[in-house]
Amino acid sequence: MERTFAIIKPDAVERNLIGKILDKTESAGFVVAGMKKIHLSVEEAEGFYYVHKDRPFFNDLCSYMSRGPIVVLVLRKNDAILAWRTLMGGTNPADAEAGTIRKEFGLSIGENSVHGSDSPESASFEIPYFFSQLELV
Ligand code: DAT
Numbered sequence: 150m151e152r153t154f155a156i157i158k159p160d161a162v163e164r165n166l167i168g169k170i171l172d173k174t175e176s177a178g179f180v181v182a183g184m185k186k187i188h189l190s191v192e193e194a195e196g197f198y199y200v201h202k203d204r205p206f207f208n209d210l211c212s213y214m215s216r217g218p219i220v221v222l223v224l225r226k227n228d229a230i231l232a233w234r235t236l237m238g239g240t241n242p243a244d245a246e247a248g249t250i251r252k253e254f255g256l257s258i259g260e261n262s263v264h265g266s267d268s269p270e271s272a273s274f275e276i277p278y279f280f281s282q283l284e285l286v
């Protein structure tokens with residue numbers, strides 16, 4: 150089984166959607182291997198999104214991701230990385246497939262409710278950014 154890293158982002162936590170998103174996640178066959186609610190500093194958000202540091206939306210992204218609590222998750226499933234990207238839907242909720250989390254809950258391209266690793270390399274950076282081995286079961 151593969152592991153991926155996911156976030157329930159501030160816009161979703163603010164609207165009390167943690168349970169609804171976890172319900173869709175578990176119903177789709179993902180096992181929660183690690184989970185915690187945290188509140189990032191701007192610097193911690195910048196470190197996480199370092200690959201996007203030269204993109205025009207970087208400052209807005211890091212300020213949004215640090216404006217309130219988030220839920221960080223490690224999810225386990227066969228082909229978890231691709232399966233979670235599929236369940237999330239496209240970056241812009243307006244264009245996301247019907248039935249996806251972003252289509253159902255996302256507010257805008259910036260406030261799109263969830264994150265997911267886009268490759269094994271990203272997952273290998275993102276999982277240990279938030280979790281120690283002892284926190285993953
Ligand atoms: P994804 O989250 O689908 O992997 P990404 O890695 O390209 O998308 O971008 C990371 C986040 O940055 C994305 O979830 C929301 C924000 N973002 C991306 N493109 C944006 C844009 N054009 N305007 C505003 N925010 C954007």
Ligand code: MG
Pocket residue numbers: 265267
């Ligand atoms: Mg991405």
